[in-house]
Amino acid sequence: MPFNFSRAKLFLYSNLVFIGGIALASFLPNRFLRYDLWFFGAAAGCAVIIILHYIFMKATRRRVAFVLFFIFFLLGVWRYSVSLPVTGPDKIWFYNGQKIEFIGTVNREPDMREDKVKLTVGALCLEGDISKCRLPVRGNVLITVPLYPNYNFGDTLKIKCELQAPEQIDDFYYDRYLAMQDIYSTCYNPKIDIVETGHIRSLSHKFYAAILKLKAKFADAMSVGLSEPENSLLQGMILNNRGELPQELKNSFAQAGITHIIAISGMNISIISVIIINFLIAFGLSRRWALISSAAALTLYLILIGLPASAVRAGVMAFVAMLAVFFGRLNKLTNALVFAAVLMLLLNPKSLRDDIGFQLSFLALLSIIYVYPIFKEWVDKIINVGTRYGAQLLQGIIDIIVLTLAAQVLTLPVIALNFHQVSLIAPLVNVLVLFLLPFIMVFGLIAPIFSILIPDLAWLWFAPIYFALKYMIFVADKAVKLPLAYLEIDYVWSGWAVIYYCLAILFIWRYNKNKKPDLKK
């Protein structure tokens, strides 16, 4: 029978269909999605049909499989529609456009910028006191305040300002970007009175506040030990503090094609965890225990930097990478990767359409799984490093170039659509820079500890990292000045991206299909 699915295939297709449901829902007009219960009801109905089939009809597996896919599809649509905000007088975004006074608590780490701070405030109360609230409200507000005075996580504030609904800025969907973080109201330059500071209500908040304090200690140590812009670069790479990165640096890194090292990307974290695994194995631990304990270390690290969404995603990817090292094969990982995507979309279904980081991470990993082997095969045919002197180094350099090129294949349309710049020099810059990454990641975590212990010599502990970072900035700065280092793209019709992906999928499919008979021989 042509449609008899193996269990692994069934699992894969169910996941894909779920993602498809979310994708469709993301682009449907909202009025279709108001009936979230209907989708859930339909899915439940299908489930009942399957069960009845099994009991009474002994249905063929094929038909059941398709009904199962339909269930997952509906569940995908349902999950997305549930995530949409419902409005009402108990929600803070109900008051968008009005001048109001409300009490709320800073419920995320303040986002420090060069000349301002962005605070996410969870609204608690619209009328009356904190202890005797007459009109409790819920929902987050993003408020923009001057650098001083300082507000911290957990501070309860009385805020008076005009709430605004976030809007699209040029071609940047600021509204969608904030919606992804569960924010539907913003306000600028509010009048703020502190109601209470440091009073933390729940245990988990207390825990989080303690973590943020520890993280701030690390950040302080870095800023004492390093001058600018090296300090903000290191903080971006290790602690995910990207707010104070100078714009010129961001631009030159984007044009040089190494932005992925500033963000805590899957790659950064994968590197750390692979180092830890190898370190532990060198100490005589079994592979299994090394994997488990490095996953634990990875979790600790993610907690240290305050569990930002991008880093959690990177952590999941790193775990996939660790599994790859563990099993030694990349192409078995499609299921794990797709399942990871489903898990993350269950947590936040809006990231499929609106989180560029999410899209780039998965496309890059898909590229590595599917495109990299193809490129590698071609290159191996052309260049045979053989056993000459330095063959390993040469192989390593070739691998990095091939890997960056491969990663670009599937990420290219997303980059072109969103950033309007495509780096052509990226493979070269990556070769020149990437080998420093493990060194910086490891020493960047050790140096702050040393300089907290012996603060007078802070500059010395950071000196090696200083030179590494300076070199990185130097390479990026010089590389983007070369002719044709990057292309500026004004506007791309999004249809081209769709066509591009269809062609890419077709090509990969054909290539793998043609290759299979070879293997059987």
Place this chain on the structure above:
Amino acid sequence: MFFNKKIIIIFLIIAIIAGLGLAVFLFCSNPKKQLELDFLNVEQGDAILIKTPYGQNILIDGGDGKEILRELPRELPFYDRAIDLMILTHPHDDHVGGLVKVLQRYRVKKILYTGVSHTSPTYLEWLNIIKRKNIPLTIIDRPQTITLGADLRLDILYPLESLLNKKMENLNNSSIVAKLIYQDQNFLFTGDLEEMEEQVLLEKNIDLRADILKIGHHGSDTSSSEKFLEAVKPSAAVISVGKDNDFGHPSLRVINRLERLGVKIYRTDLNGWIKINSNGKLNDIHSER
């Protein structure tokens, strides 16, 4: 596996090379015995770094805080993370903003200020950090001399009386005025001091003569009166001012006055950063543009 002994060896080699490079660098960069003044390009605001021949770093004001952390590392090597003396002339944001950031990131050993009353959040944060880090704080309550070396001293000329916790109508007039004297050369820094108080200095017959003058209040015509400029008689003047600022600084009138007196003018909005090297006899002035 991606990482093995080789990687560790590479790490070690990098560390050793870095260490050696550092040692050679420190050995070779034997500082010349001369005074260096850097008027940092902090847009609209003042920030002046003085590197004395005796190795002290003195920072007078810090701009509004957007530029200072980019400007300082260019003048201070990465291993020099200490400011020996920080002077806040007066607590307006375009002078104190950068000092807050410097306090967070550099080791500041001593601070001079007037203690005048002001309630802007930036100033309060500055005081807060000083308190938290327990940095020695000296209040300037009368003219005095700070000896920095055998042939180098800093004369504080103004304020004439204690302004501690005093509410001023015009904070500019609480500015610390200081004169740096290195052998034969004099450098006068006037903060944002305005005409009325310039008059007071003139009446007190204080020796204002200087070779290089930092023009008061970013070249505004509320400062730098004709008589004051004549008393100072500088050969060159520096105006620390931002490009296309909202205040119309520097005033054409002040520029004309300076030109009439034959003073060479350097402006941070046109010239970028301005560096003055002095051997005590002659001053050598460079600028970014």
